[in-house]
Amino acid sequence: MASPHPRGTSAEPDRHERHQPKHQARSVAEHAAAVANLLQPLQSPERTERLPLHEALGRGLVHDLLAPISLPPFANSQMDGYAIRSADVPDGGAELRVMPPVPAGARPAALQPGSAAPIMTGAMLPAGADAVVPIERAAPDRFLPPSENATVWLPPAAPGTFVRAAGSDVDAGGTALASGTFLGPAQLGLLAALGIPDVTVRQAVSILLVTTGDEVVEPGRQLPPGKIYDSNGTLLEAAMTQAGLRVRRAGIATDNPDRLRQLLRGEGAGTDLIVTTGGVSKGAYEVVRQAMADQPVEFLHVAMQPGGPQGIGTFEGRPFLGFPGNPVSCLVSFEMFLRPVLAGLLGTPAPRLPVRARLSQPLTSPEHKHQVRRGTLKPDGTVELNGGESSHLMHALAGANVLVHVPEGAAALAAGAEVEVWML
Known part of the structure; x- marks a missing residue:
């Protein structure tokens, strides 16, 4: 299958990056810290x-x-039954006088010695009562109609039985x-x-999302030879919206740096963050790099696969993140950097739930990179890898329910090895 975004972060650059010296790449933790520093102003009291x-x-x-x-604001019954003084009922049980019933929402009279009060679930426990006997343990095992001489036999109950204590x-x-x-x-x-x-x-974070590339076409239009449909815009917009972020789509930007700058300047007004996809690698037509030439933006490699090429800085004072162009790479970038950083700064979006799982098959990984694979977590606690490590495999991503993390330094893991996975 051909890469949906062949420029920027294709499979070939990924293979090239595996052989780069470790010191040329920033660690995942270092880049996350840089993103947190960039977005720190979003935590201001004015927001x-x-x-x-x-x-x-x-x-x-x-x-x-x-x-x-x-909570609860008062002691109340956990069951439909009879409120009693536990001291009134010996080990063999006892016959007690029946007091007026206590419905939920009522303020009951104090419980008299030697008596039991019919009580509903959630109703306030009468003063003097310290236990509840469920109705099915009473004889008779039903509530009796009001009567001055009514009695009920009840078994013993320890103090606190079926009582929800105040606080x-x-x-x-x-x-x-x-x-x-x-x-x-x-x-x-x-x-x-x-x-x-x-x-x-x-306040909710607002994001301008821009997909770049002359080769990219909006879904629903005719697909000329050499072109591919844009998946990044829909993929990231859905992920960000699901995470509670406010997303403004600016359509697809062509490989014209001047037009991209104009688009970012016009559409980015009023947003908190600009996110682009594609155009951040070292190819000949990296439009985002070209558009940011006079801006304080750094383009670098993170020791991560997929998603190594990253851009970070500001565009005319507005925070900017440049994600790679391949769809899996841009989603992994969001999940590894933007989601957890915003969760730490603002409490939202909710962080992904990490769990431990066992690999159902062996894998290999670039030793000097943090690899993120897609997988399916099974009911037996094993995780099956979906597709390969390439960053264009959208079908494999769509079938996955977890991200599988292979930490830096692990060149190979055997079947049965324990790994951390994030629930998607």
């Missing part, structure tokens, strides 16, 4: 806003948030969520349970 909970999904929390109340989830004044927490459904649900209607979050 925050107060949002109602229903608008805060996917944002990062700005400050530690203390619980204004305890057993979180105490008032305790830290409910820490600064930088990603606000997903569970976190927003917790805030709602605490009675908090809105929250201060980081």
Whole structure:
């Protein structure tokens, strides 16, 4: 299969890079630190806003948030049953008088000695009660109609049985969520349970995304000989949007540096970051390199495969990242640098979940590079590699559910070796 973006980061440059001396490439950690330094201003106090909970999904929390109340706010029943004083029921069980029932939402009267109160799940435990006996353990095993002389036989229950203690989830004044927490459904649900209607979050990051290349054609148009359809724009826009970033697509830029500069100048206004794909390697028509000739932008190689060629700096004062042109390379660049850096700075997007898995097959890797392979994590904890190491294999990427990490220094791993994988 031919590379969708033959210029920039084709399979041939990848093979050439394997033989470069190690000292010529920046480590993955060093480049991530450089990206973090570039994007540090996005963490400024001015880039925050107060949002109602229903608008805060996917944002990062700005400050530690203390619980204004305890959860639960009062001791309550975990089951439908009878609230009792555990001391009233000996080992052999006891017959107790039935008090008025306690529905959820009611404030019950204190429990009298020698009595049991029918109680619903979530209802407040009466004062004096310290345990709940489920209705199915009672005799009779159903709630009785109200009667002054009603009694029920109940088995013993230790103190605390089926009781949710006040503050057993979180105490008032305790830290409910820490600064930088990603606000997903569970976190927003917790805030709602605490009675908090809105929250201060980081502003969403806006990105101008530009695909480059004379050979690239928008999907849906006729494909002339020598041309290929643009996958990078859709791929990265989808990844960034899914991650909670606001993406502005500028279409496909031709291999004209002046026109690219004009496009970046016009379309980049008001955005927080410019991201381009392609044109960052050492070929003869690297339009991004040419357009950035008078800008404080560094083009370098990171000790990573795929995604070695990278651009980083500013374009007319605006943060700029230049990703390689091959689709797998540009997605890996996003996952290795932009996603984790923004997660660390702003609490969003959510970082990828790392898990350990065993290789189902052996692999080889450039010893002086961090290799990122695509794979499928199986239910038995093994990971099967999808396709080869080449950065144009979109079909293999589409069938993968993890990124497989082979650290720098590992030239070969045997089947059964343990590796770190990131869930996609």
